[in-house]
Amino acid sequence: MPTTVIANATIVTGDATRNVIHDGAIALTDDIVSAVGPAADVLGSQPDADVVDGRGKAVLPGLINCHAHLLNVLSRGITEDFGFPPDLPFPVSIYSLVSDEERNALATLGAVEAIRSGSTTLLEMAAGIDVYAASIVDTGMRLVLAENTDDGVVGPAYRPGQTPSGFSAEQRETKLGRAEDLFSKWHGARNRRVTCFASTQLVETSSPELLAAVRGLAERYDTGYTIHLAQSRLEVESMAALRGARPSIYLADNDFLGPRLVAAHCRYVDGSEIAALGSARTHITHQPAMASLRAVHPPIPALRDAGCVVGLGTDNNTQDMFEVMRTALRTERVATENAISPQPEDVIEWATMGSARALDMDGRIGSLETGKKADLFMIDMRRAHLVPTMRIVSSWIHNGQPGDIESVMIDGEWVMRDGRVLTVDESELVDEVDRIGRRAWSRMLEEHPDTSFPLNLSPG
Numbered sequence: 001m002p003t004t005v006i007a008n009a010t011i012v013t014g015d016a017t018r019n020v021i022h023d024g025a026i027a028l029t030d031d032i033v034s035a036v037g038p039a040a041d042v043l044g045s046q047p048d049a050d051v052v053d054g055r056g057k058a059v060l061p062g063l064i065n066c067h068a069h070l071l072n073v074l075s076r077g078i079t080e081d082f083g084f085p086p087d088l089p090f091p092v093s094i095y096s097l098v099s100d101e102e103r104n105a106l107a108t109l110g111a112v113e114a115i116r117s118g119s120t121t122l123l124e125m126a127a128g129i130d131v132y133a134a135s136i137v138d139t140g141m142r143l144v145l146a147e148n149t150d151d152g153v154v155g156p157a158y159r160p161g162q163t164p165s166g167f168s169a170e171q172r173e174t175k176l177g178r179a180e181d182l183f184s185k186w187h188g189a190r191n192r193r194v195t196c197f198a199s200t201q202l203v204e205t206s207s208p209e210l211l212a213a214v215r216g217l218a219e220r221y222d223t224g225y226t227i228h229l230a231q232s233r234l235e236v237e238s239m240a241a242l243r244g245a246r247p248s249i250y251l252a253d254n255d256f257l258g259p260r261l262v263a264a265h266c267r268y269v270d271g272s273e274i275a276a277l278g279s280a281r282t283h284i285t286h287q288p289a290m291a292s293l294r295a296v297h298p299p300i301p302a303l304r305d306a307g308c309v310v311g312l313g314t315d316n317n318t319q320d321m322f323e324v325m326r327t328a329l330r331t332e333r334v335a336t337e338n339a340i341s342p343q344p345e346d347v348i349e350w351a352t353m354g355s356a357r358a359l360d361m362d363g364r365i366g367s368l369e370t371g372k373k374a375d376l377f378m379i380d381m382r383r384a385h386l387v388p389t390m391r392i393v394s395s396w397i398h399n400g401q402p403g404d405i406e407s408v409m410i411d412g413e414w415v416m417r418d419g420r421v422l423t424v425d426e427s428e429l430v431d432e433v434d435r436i437g438r439r440a441w442s443r444m445l446e447e448h449p450d451t452s453f454p455l456n457l458s459p460g
């Protein structure tokens, strides 16, 4: 494959010095960044390259989402406004009312939203990923697939945080078997663009035996593992009743904390838990946009100070990492009453190198440096809401929008160019998912007419 050079652009390298090169260029050979520097130098060293005119454009390292649930696009406009666990008395999960084909469409739509908002890597945490894995892989995203396990016995209307009625060895083996199958099919696939993590969904539905098996699975494949941790007050109460310990301490007692764990949320952690998470060098993924909807600000600065590596993620219903970065900046400033920290350069680092470190992928992705993967996006700086653009990272985080992103490259391939996603028929998909959503919520009302529906839905 010939080398491509994006020239005469502003290159936000995201390297350790936060170098921004004005009138710069980046050379991409196959799936790798082969040169970054002043345009004249890079063009001079690459006389045969295909040149992309980058005037008026900025090139940034792809954003890395450490915590997503792609199917949750189905709950848009439903669950954002009712706390966590959502105070919605549904008799069954809405996800039990969609077919495998519909799951493929939902997950693909989520991946398209991720690409459009500058994400090049996404960790998908869910149960039953195998059904739609091929579809999301075909979008071109760099993926970490984390198949959820659990062995807590719960009913169809279970809400996270509630105490399971018991624990089942049979259920544990079935769920672990599914996770193993996903590993054997996808771990390392597509030039290592796809990898797998081990995962157990919730602390409260995980027995000590399951925790040991999940960590063991990750160790066998030399990869990471993930869990939701301390995401609600109900979870903390449930763990006190069930195990006589706070959630992080239960994990510490079962040797589950450590630098290969990516713990999602850590919203309700006390001082002893922050110390335990930090001393084990546990990695944490922070979902500030979702946390702010839940009216909580996790003690992220304290976790960072204690020694945790912190990445960023989206969580339910949206895959928009731009919104995540802006919310991270604003909520942390409010929480710490500090109007000058964090800076925009800090939050973009959290969403790139921070997330790359959290996923143990910082040697390959997270910055635009020679030898790293060609994962990047380009924004059009010639917009009424962005100029003047002397300090593009700040201009974009404060005044920009995901719609400023016009092109996205992942693993050396353009997956979006000039505003068009190249790997999916997007307009058809949007229509299809709108139909799927209306059908699924109508089905909920038809099959469970006693559902007390607190929303003014119009599913027709």
Ligand SMILES: [Zn+2]
Binding pocket: 067, 069, 228, 264, 315, 316
């Ligand atoms: Zn989650």
